Amino acid sequence: MLSVDFSFIEEFINNEQIKSIHGEIFKAHEKFHGNKVFEAIGWLNLPKEYDKKIIEKIINEAKAIRKNCDIFIIIGVGGSYLGARAAIEFLHSGNYNILENTPKILFIGNNISSDELFEIMQFCKNKRICVNIISKSGTTIEPAIAFGFFKNFLENIHGKDGARERIYCTTDLGSNLEKLAHKMGYKTFIIPKNVGGRYSVLTAAGLLPVAVSGANIKKIIAGALNALNFYSIFGKNLNNCYKYAAVRNLFYRQGKITEIMVGYHPKMHYFTEWWKQLFGESEGKDGKGIFPASAIFSTDLHSIGQYIQQGPKNLFETVINIKKPNHDLIINNSQNDFDNLNYLCGKTVNFVNQKALEATLLAHTNGGVPNIVLNLDSFSEENFGHLVYFFEKACAISACLLGVNPFDQPGVENYKKEMFKLLGKSNF
């Protein structure tokens, strides 16, 4: 269960200030629960309106994939990439591929790197692979290029019929990719049109890869449903999700223009990357928005820690504290105490990690950097689902508080238009 600790912001924002924007929060709340003004809110009730047949289909196909391949290749970028990767690393490890898991899972088509394509094709030689292309349109350039190479790769080895059995398409209904899949007989999963890319982790875009990793996707949805129930209520005491949105908006008004999302476990890196897209794309428009940065401590205390402690006071941090790792280890005495660490003898590694977290909260807050702390007990599927929904809802509310549309990304077209011109695409 998620609890949120706001005690480390008290010197920066008081309850009166939070109360002063209750009215704005209510207006934002009404945009989702009253007269609905946005189309792209399929994510809002997804955890309670899910089609059980689709969940069963995902689970069954994942079983087949786990049985039939050594390497599962996931092709996607942005919202068709970060959610699945965040989930797999959160629920297993950033070291997933060196663990004794089957199949290995590799992510491609999220860049335009020929080296990466080359290296991964080399690695896939003589191995049984399956490919999942995730692309709402089917025409995004990065996944389309990568899919071209891997479709050929499979057809050269297995022929068209064999390739057909190994290709899974996750896309919008009526997209070019969906049409191709239909024609070729590829297995297809549909992303609801009213769920935007960065809000799609709880659709097949995220759930098929996660199921292939062996995690329990029903529990993820149960966690999200639990969050939905908590964060759909507007009351005198703001729910934690709305309070988070309120506090970060008040910080922004105070000139705190960068939020650092902090985890204390390396397996949380891609969760923070997912969060950066969610908030950066939703809020960063019309000249507004909080800059979304991320860090994994204690690693990055040895990198940007100095800056946070003593640099300009225009930052705040949001810390996700997962209290229990999957495996803890007891620290032994070292040789002659050469490292001055014998006082830790008998303590566990995670005990030290928790103390590093508590110490950093004190040090950074004293240094003028407020911290919001999200506490969870473990890296469970339920907790992942809950966190995802918490941030999705908080992001939608936050963007409304800023006065921008949480669901569009008009600026992403700018570089694409320039690129199509330079590439000589017709009509550009």
Added chain:
Amino acid sequence: MLSVDFSFIEEFINNEQIKSIHGEIFKAHEKFHGNKVFEAIGWLNLPKEYDKKIIEKIINEAKAIRKNCDIFIIIGVGGSYLGARAAIEFLHSGNYNILENTPKILFIGNNISSDELFEIMQFCKNKRICVNIISKSGTTIEPAIAFGFFKNFLENIHGKDGARERIYCTTDLGSNLEKLAHKMGYKTFIIPKNVGGRYSVLTAAGLLPVAVSGANIKKIIAGALNALNFYSIFGKNLNNCYKYAAVRNLFYRQGKITEIMVGYHPKMHYFTEWWKQLFGESEGKDGKGIFPASAIFSTDLHSIGQYIQQGPKNLFETVINIKKPNHDLIINNSQNDFDNLNYLCGKTVNFVNQKALEATLLAHTNGGVPNIVLNLDSFSEENFGHLVYFFEKACAISACLLGVNPFDQPGVENYKKEMFKLLGKSNF
């Protein structure tokens, strides 16, 4: 050879403005080349004053390690971690461990994650491993804890004598770790005392791991020496390194308080992480400093691209354009042009990557975000060495322009003190 393109900043900063701070640049230059005011400037002449015997010793030990082990474990954090990792990924790949390289290289002791230690010990079972602990003091808590586990791990399998042959210590002369190494008979490499952690990649801290990866460390030093020769000269026309320092300082004065270091190849991720520590720790003090952020495009164009294009105009980007990958691939026609990509038929993947880069420069600059572009031809050792020295020198000059000490990090002690108190260390 590095060339720097300043044409994408011309609408934001003119030559007069740059000239107006030539005097300040000269003062900063004199701090390194005139009356030397800092102690920790061993890095400044390292590429020309290197002890050739040490280079030969590193090369020979690396050969032995490559022959004698399946997995090379590097234990270090911050400046004893990021440089080595940046180099190995830049010169090979972020996918280094799935390539057909020997030995595999794993990094631990850069966090306090029991899960990661557990997973990597599991992976190392029944494999031949060597361990390189890199720690200037030997008492930094993250590497010390990890070393405790791996020293035991080795001694349990090989006995103390066998472990002795497999442990390499890279540390300061007279440190606790050096004393232990001397007593135990571990092979030892010394980091010069006047080279700070974040400036230490061209010492054994970076060079031993890089040599184990199979890269040519003499070429890295040659590249750095080449840079040293270019960037030691102060003239009417600022050298590119000084001009970069001048421009970013002028941006800061204009209120551009975040710099995003951008690469277009996933293998550059850890180079940008190394850069973040270098600049964040050097500049972020006394309430001053540019916030160091990073991105790998095109991946992150689908994440923070929207924010950069249309968010607040308080950012600038520094783009490292490495023009040639190690392997390029030709794009073929797709089935019925379902992905609308057939206009790319016959072009290479890297051609598209280059056009994405050019397009993004235009789009972001037009959107009010200036870009400095560093152009290099390939991922060579020489280019890596050149880039490292370029940024080290630019960072030192930049910090002087800001009026802060480039070589201390007093704020890093704050959380450590709180942590030692919470952990019950005596005298805290």
